[in-house]
Amino acid sequence: MSYRLGCGIVRVVINMRLKGIRRFHYARDLEEALSLLSAYGGRGAVLAGGLDLARSARADLEGLIDISGLGLSYVRAEGGGLRIGATTTLTDLLESRPAREYLGGFLGEVLRQVAAPPLRNQATFGGAVVSAHPWADIPTVLVALGAEVSFQDEAGRHKGLLEELWEKPFRHIFKGAVLTEVILPPWDGAFAFAKLTRSAYDIALLNCACGLGIQDGRISWARVALGATPRRGRRLPWLEDLLVGKEPGPGLWAEVKELVPEKVEVGTDRRASGDWRRAVAGPLLTRCLARAARKVTGGNL
Ligand SMILES: Cc1cc2nc3c(=O)[nH]c(=O)nc-3n(C[C@H](O)[C@H](O)[C@H](O)COP(=O)(O)OP(=O)(O)OC[C@H]3O[C@@H](n4cnc5c(N)ncnc54)[C@H](O)[C@@H]3O)c2cc1C
Known part of the structure; x- marks a missing residue:
């Protein structure tokens, strides 16, 4: 299933399940996404791949803000580590050259065991970080790797260890913030x-x-x-x-x-x-x- 077809299906399912939704927005840049989130005051949510949103039953949600146009789909090698844009799909990450080279292909070993290929075409890495399901594999791997994340809210840019962010009320934080990047450090081992x-x-x-x-x-x-x-x-x-x-x-x-x-x-x-x-x-x-x-x-x- 392609990402575009997946988005269409997700949008139909979202309309069926999240009955409070009144508006879809395509944010043109980060500032617009943040000001929309702020305007909804907790009743709006960022839409990435939509896999978790489509399954959720949040009756309070009135607006969805699509962030696929923010230029956050990329994978870059840097100093032996990796920078992964939040809207990068799991398939794009799995297939990217920098990820295949990072730690001898370790991410491929993990991601091939995450969900099924059509879901990986749709699911984003940032969505996996914000959802952070207790049963999921990606959080376990990111904690072991010592991953850091960058996110932005109306107060500015923030960066921190994911392990520490997950100890905070992070779901509340992301009601008013956009996760932009996940940073994986280099390891000699x-x-x-x-x-x-x-x-x-x-x-x-x-x-x-x-x-x-x-x-x-x-x-x-x-x-x-x-x-x-x-x-x-x-x-x-x-x-x-x-x-x-x-x-x-x-x-x-x-x-x-x-x-x-x-x-x-x-x-x-x-x-x-x-x-x-x-x-x-x-x-x-x-x-x-x-x-x-x-x-x-x-x-x-
Ligand atoms: C059937 C199924 C099987 C799965 N199996 C596995 C598995 O085996 N292993 C595993 O580790 N995981 C698994 N997952 C979890 C999967 O990785 C996540 O559901 C997926 O990555 C979520 O990404 P998404 O882009 O669809 O998120 P969305 O549904 O778009 O968003 C999820 C949540 O995060 C918020 N959000 C998304 N992106 C951002 C952002 N950049 N900034 C701020 N907030 C954001 C949204 O508002 C929403 O609240 C599975 C999921 C499903 C549905």
Whole structure:
């Protein structure tokens, strides 16, 4: 399905579900988008790919502001990191050269496991960041990577760590702000991603992203995030601390697997029980860590 056809379908569905909508606006620039958001005073919303908006039942929404014309669809390599415009679709990101080169194609490994191809043609990266579903994979990965975001409201431009923004009432912030860019830093090492689902296109029952640097045979830095717990992805500082300075390999993975069940904070939702998540978190994390370590050493582990 093309992006244009997708937009048409989304617009019809939105009209059917969000019955309070009176107006669609095509913002010509960021200033216009912000002044429209401000004029609606919380009863207007930014429309990107529309996948989440089409499923929402927000009766209070009166206006939608399409931001596809703001020039925010791009992927740029910068100093070993990546800058991703907010309206870049997941497919465009997946296929872009800078993303394929970033961390040996790590984003491709993740995005190929996100939803199904027709949805990826429509879904934007910024939409995934603002929606930040607890079960989603992208937030877990962005927390592990230490992503930063830029956004603008009527007071000006803001930049900050996504991990910190998600601890704030960020949904309220984006009632009056437009997310413009996601910035991924460079890393001297490798990342891996793993998720457990019922089927290939289903959403995660548990997911994780692990990054490792290895120097002189020992782990020099570690980034580990676990998500869909059922909460949104969060780092595991106790595990990151435990890994640093150790020799990667079966002995360390066995130590981690033994500690995880008593250390992880998991819960029950309609998809899976806390007991099940506790039992599978160790194998999932160690599989992911072992993959990251093999990537750093060129499979030499
Ligand atoms: C069936 C299905 C399966 C999915 N599977 C997965 C999966 O396996 N893994 C995964 O990680 N995710 C998954 N997702 C989540 C998916 O990635 C998001 O739904 C999608 O990225 C949202 O983007 P969008 O452009 O459609 O957002 P929209 O619906 O346009 O917007 C979503 C929300 O964000 C706001 N918004 C959007 N862009 C901006 C912006 N730039 N500034 C301010 N506010 C903004 C909107 O106002 C709205 O509130 C799935 C979603 C669906 C529907």
